[in-house]
Amino acid sequence: MSQATANQKSLWQRLWKQIDIQIMVWPGVILIFIFAYIPMYGVLTGFMDYNIFTGARIFENKWVGLKHFQDFFNAPQFGTIMRNTIMISLLKLIIGFPAPIILALMLNEVRHRIFKRVVQSITYLPYFMSWVIIGSIVMSLLSTENGSVNMLLKGIGAIDESINFLSMKEYFWGILVSANVWKDIGFNSIIFMAAIAGVNPSLYEAAEIDGASRFKQMYLITIPTIMPIIIIFMILAMGSLLNAGFEDILILAQNPSLRPVSDVIDTYVYRAGLQNQRYAYGVAVGLFRAVISVMLLTMANYLARKTGNSLW
Amino acid sequence: MVVAIYVFLILLSFSALYPFWNTLVVSLNQGLDTAKGGVAFWPRAFTWSNYATVFNDDKLLNAFMITILRTVIGTVSAIFMTTMLAYGMSKSYLIGRKFFTIFFIVTMYFGGGLIPTFLLIKSLGLMNNFLVFIIPGLISVWNMIIFRTFFKSLPVGLEESAQIDGCSNWGVFLKIVLPLSGPVIATLGLFTAIAHWNDWFAPTIYITNQDLMPVQTVLRRLLNANLFNEASASSGTVNSQTLEAMSQKSLTAKSLISATVMVVSLPIIAVYPFVQKYFVKGVMVGSLKE
Numbered sequence: 001m002s003q004a005t006a007n008q009k010s011l012w013q014r015l016w017k018q019i020d021i022q023i024m025v026w027p028g029v030i031l032i033f034i035f036a037y038i039p040m041y042g043v044l045t046g047f048m049d050y051n052i053f054t055g056a057r058i059f060e061n062k063w064v065g066l067k068h069f070q071d072f073f074n075a076p077q078f079g080t081i082m083r084n085t086i087m088i089s090l091l092k093l094i095i096g097f098p099a100p101i102i103l104a105l106m107l108n109e110v111r112h113r114i115f116k117r118v119v120q121s122i123t124y125l126p127y128f129m130s131w132v133i134i135g136s137i138v139m140s141l142l143s144t145e146n147g148s149v150n151m152l153l154k155g156i157g158a159i160d161e162s163i164n165f166l167s168m169k170e171y172f173w174g175i176l177v178s179a180n181v182w183k184d185i186g187f188n189s190i191i192f193m194a195a196i197a198g199v200n201p202s203l204y205e206a207a208e209i210d211g212a213s214r215f216k217q218m219y220l221i222t223i224p225t226i227m228p229i230i231i232i233f234m235i236l237a238m239g240s241l242l243n244a245g246f247e248d249i250l251i252l253a254q255n256p257s258l259r260p261v262s263d264v265i266d267t268y269v270y271r272a273g274l275q276n277q278r279y280a281y282g283v284a285v286g287l288f289r290a291v292i293s294v295m296l297l298t299m300a301n302y303l304a305r306k307t308g309n310s311l312w
Numbered sequence: 313m314v315v316a317i318y319v320f321l322i323l324l325s326f327s328a329l330y331p332f333w334n335t336l337v338v339s340l341n342q343g344l345d346t347a348k349g350g351v352a353f354w355p356r357a358f359t360w361s362n363y364a365t366v367f368n369d370d371k372l373l374n375a376f377m378i379t380i381l382r383t384v385i386g387t388v389s390a391i392f393m394t395t396m397l398a399y400g401m402s403k404s405y406l407i408g409r410k411f412f413t414i415f416f417i418v419t420m421y422f423g424g425g426l427i428p429t430f431l432l433i434k435s436l437g438l439m440n441n442f443l444v445f446i447i448p449g450l451i452s453v454w455n456m457i458i459f460r461t462f463f464k465s466l467p468v469g470l471e472e473s474a475q476i477d478g479c480s481n482w483g484v485f486l487k488i489v490l491p492l493s494g495p496v497i498a499t500l501g502l503f504t505a506i507a508h509w510n511d512w513f514a515p516t517i518y519i520t521n522q523d524l525m526p527v528q529t530v531l532r533r534l535l536n537a538n539l540f541n542e543a544s545a546s547s548g549t550v551n552s553q554t555l556e557a558m559s560q561k562s563l564t565a566k567s568l569i570s571a572t573v574m575v576v577s578l579p580i581i582a583v584y585p586f587v588q589k590y591f592v593k594g595v596m597v598g599s600l601k602e
Contacts, residue, residue: 039424
């Protein structure tokens with residue numbers, strides 16, 4: 001008893017002694033509690049019938065179990081949304097993931113220092129522009145009035161009439177994925193450039209003496225050496241596999257006629273949950289995505305562990 | 313093989329640069345003339361009038377002011393709050409440090425998502441409030457961890473000698489640690505500033521008051537209005553003078569959008585050559601952390 005009081009007293013005394021440091025930490029703790037932990041607790045509304053009047057006092061809402069999840073599975077758009085989400089994320093992964101690696105390998109072959117630096121600087125630039133800017137530029141390039149793409153296609157005689165690319169379903173995925181690759185390729189190559197720079201140069205020297213061509217050197221030395229980094233980034237990419245995109249789709253798919261090819265889980269949550277104010281339903285749909293993402297990440301990590309490279 | 317690589321890289325660089333160049337050219341060309349087509353590399357009917365319209369539109373100017381204010385206040389306050397937290401967290405004797413670390417790390421993997429966050433902001437009364445741009449972003453856990461790692465790497469002797477000279481922890485933080493962290497602060501500050509400058513989505517959902525709209529959100533509305541060929545009057549994004557100018561066809565929506573795009577991206581393009589090395593450093597710092 002007296003021991004406990006003594007300990008407690010000394011804890012307060014110790015806290016008081018470092019009060020200045022504690023004061024530095026607490027504002028951050030409180031802010032994170034409010035802006036990160038309270039929304040996590042708000043996830044419970046996905047299992048409730050959210051009522052706008054009792055909303056703030058969360059436990060006054062009625063529990064409905066998995067009703068909203070069932071509603072989502074039975075929604076007429078469910079099939080389209082899942083197909084779009086999976087296809088768009090897969091396309092982004094298959095095309096967007098290797099692209100910066102290929103760029104880094106190509107840049108590595110360039111002996112001209114200044115040329116290399118100029119290419120890098122230019123290709124980083126789009127990464128720092130917002131999707132609003134990128135969207136404006138894409139729309140301008142593809143527009144029927146003075147759009148450069150239509151001008152080019154007409155110039156080489158491929159088409160006679162301008163094509164209104166951004167209102168046609170068959171082009172949307174292509175445009176979306178190209179815009180993403182275009183925006184991110186340069187910047188994402190930085191990490192692989194750094195990994196390549198870390199390769200032991202004596203390996204190349206040895207290979208050259210053995211008569212390996214530049215291509216063989218890339219294939220037998222560079223790629224295997226940077227493989228661990230590639231795999232770690234692959235795992236991270238798998239975790240966000242259902243993250244088909246949000247800003248890019250919201251910006252590029254303004255035309256409602258594109259909805260059959262552009263609607264993904266995230267845009268659906270935004271539209272159903274926020275714009276139509278079906279809050280609880282939106283939370284449930286978002287939660288569904290989060291659960292599947294965690295499963296994918298775990299699976300990817302399991303596979304990666306088999307190759308000896310894993311995050312945890 | 314090597315030649316093919318050079319050709320490919322030149323084409324790639326061209327494709328990264330040309331869209332910006334073309335936007336600049338369109339923004340410097342008369343709107344009606346642009347609509348006839350064929351303007352690609354050089355303005356055909358040169359004019360400043362698109363820019364004049366942008367800079368005479370009170371609503372657009374106000375939106376620029378909001379963006380600038382938000383970027384400056386948001387970045388300075390977020391960096392100060394985050395470094396302060398990181399300094400506290402870098403002290404091994406901090407009581408509760410283990411708990412706090414887990415408390416922060418958890419939020420990097422789990423979150424409430426869009427709608428719970430929206431409902432929170434609403435119940436905090438931050439809707440249509442300038443503070444919604446600043447307060448939710450004050451602490452970045454990711455940045456905090458990078459700062460903390462950096463602070464730990466600073467020589468202990470510096471702090472000890474300052475403390476012997478009678479400096480408190482606050483004094484050490486403000487007078488010694490912060491000035492020594494210049495490069496890291498510059499790097500993460502830049503990323504924070506760019507995120508503020510580019511954010512258009514938060515205002516879309518949290519702000520309905522025209523006077524508080526940042527310029528990216530206004531630009532997005534212009535795009536929307538243009539796409540559906542509505543007069544942008546219905547969305548109220550530009551003022552009536554601009555509409556009058558547009559109805560006189562001295563400029564089109566496209567030329568107005570191009571000029572706005574240039575004005576919005578110019579600050580980033582202008583600082584870009586000077587800060588590029590920091591960007592690269594930032595990526596490396598971020599990836600080394602794990």
